[in-house]
Amino acid sequence: MSKAPEAIGAAPATSTAITGRGVQSVDRALGILEVLARIGEAGVTEIAAELGVHKSTAFRPVATLEAHRLVEQTVDRGRYRLGVGILRLAGATTARLDLVQEARPICRKLASDTGETVNVAVLSESSALYLDRVAGSSALQPHNWVGQHIPLHATSNGKVLLSGLDDARLDRVLGKLATYTPRTITKRGPLRAELERVREQGYAVAVDELEVGLTAVAAPIRNVHGDVVASMSVSGPSFRLTPERFDEVVTLVTEAAIEVSHRLGWGHR
Amino acid sequence: MSKAPEAIGAAPATSTAITGRGVQSVDRALGILEVLARIGEAGVTEIAAELGVHKSTAFRPVATLEAHRLVEQTVDRGRYRLGVGILRLAGATTARLDLVQEARPICRKLASDTGETVNVAVLSESSALYLDRVAGSSALQPHNWVGQHIPLHATSNGKVLLSGLDDARLDRVLGKLATYTPRTITKRGPLRAELERVREQGYAVAVDELEVGLTAVAAPIRNVHGDVVASMSVSGPSFRLTPERFDEVVTLVTEAAIEVSHRLGWGHR
DNA sequence: AGACTGCGTTTCGTCGAGCGCAACGGAATG
DNA sequence: CATTCCGTTGCGCTCGACGAAACGCAGTCT
Structure with missing residues (x-):
């Protein structure tokens, strides 16, 4: 593109150039x-x-x-x-980048698209800590767990967070696996198998494991290194979040989590 | 400056910008x-x-x-x-720095063994620059420190980095010793004594010196010539990193730092 | 409601800054 | 010792970056 004395008169053709490309x-x-x-x-x-x-x-x-x-x-x-x-610049950037702040608009859209409640959680002291919550459109909603500690092995968010740990840390984080419902995973072996499945498919599901009638789907949020730093979930009553809807919800929640990850610097493009 | 005839003599107001020559x-x-x-x-x-x-x-x-x-x-x-x-650029930067590359697996193991957060820092422009960070199992992460400037006199990493300097460079690097907590070392004399102690025992400790309730232990990473090029620390809440645990943690962190130093070519006979 | 102020953004003509070229110095390589 | 390849630099020409001013839009004052 050194010298192009061509077609000065051809105005509309040059409209493909991105306006204000800069310096x-x-x-x-x-x-x-x-x-x-x-x-x-x-x-x-x-x-x-x-x-x-x-x-x-x-x-x-x-x-x-x-x-x-x-x-x-x-x-x-x-x-x-x-x-x-x-x-040094990155230090100034991360100081401004808050997970909740970045995630919120995406959570809103996800809640709107699914009509269910969206939660964001991080790992904290051997349990999941819920940082943010956007309520769905339906009147029937789960409890507000923001600021609360939730068991790791009985929730979709917890499973996602655990799936990012190596075996040594997993052992330290996991205490006794309490039983909440008949479907709660209470043995280490099956839990490890479940976490492996989560790693493979990139999302976690929990149906009636913490509370009968409560279903949730979660996907990992990653930082610039690819480490799992948080988890985003869609949760609602099991009669609404039926297995038939899983495909759709899984797609939405994983895409939302990937979008947040991008905002935190993960991935390319 | 289109108009401005013969304004050559007028001093251009370049303000305080760090003018690097080139483009x-x-x-x-x-x-x-x-x-x-x-x-x-x-x-x-x-x-x-x-x-x-x-x-x-x-x-x-x-x-x-x-x-x-x-x-x-x-x-x-x-x-x-x-x-x-x-x-993204920062991710690529740390990925290519030899130090981070070599240190990362060892950091992971150290974080896993201690259950606390591990940081790697270098000296940069009169402050400590954190290059890498591996969160402990109890990931209560207030901020991601990577890329941040940290005061040298109030942190274990800073003390280790300072301990590798001679008096002339020490004077050049040290500015005013700001007070962060009642336990911050703010006088040159005691700081020199502390650095001498660090040199002797091969590690540094900081309890409640940068922030009340924050304790850290650090050890030097050396290059081929034996110079202190970086520092590796284990940090966590003071109620978990109690003096009773110092012996154990000091052993772990010094061994880890020595291992990284070996990978950088130090100590081969 | 209307004028006003301050913002980010865009347009335009001018001129100096940045470009390509070619030459320089130094370090490996044969 | 000649060669080759590298990063670096001086130079003249040209095109791209600059400053001034205008524009659209929001919030604010009167």
């Missing part, structure tokens, strides 16, 4: 950061080739990025990689 | 990121004032940054803040 050289500099994020370590020549520009065109933005500590040179051979300045 | 517009764009990191949330006009440039000169870099998700608009009022793109 070209900044765009390139950010492209450099993304290249380094993808490749990990690269020389100026390599970066230039990746962007399709001249060496010097790549070098000077890199020098500027280096002055701001966003990239740094490796000792061996003048190669570049992302620097600690990025981490 | 001007990139420099400004990165300045915008730093402004947002400092202020947290700002409008275009505010950013422009901060940089000492015209509104539109600030707006377009912002638009470019937004296109790369490095900044995002808040719903209310078109204000801007740092975006999730920063987090």
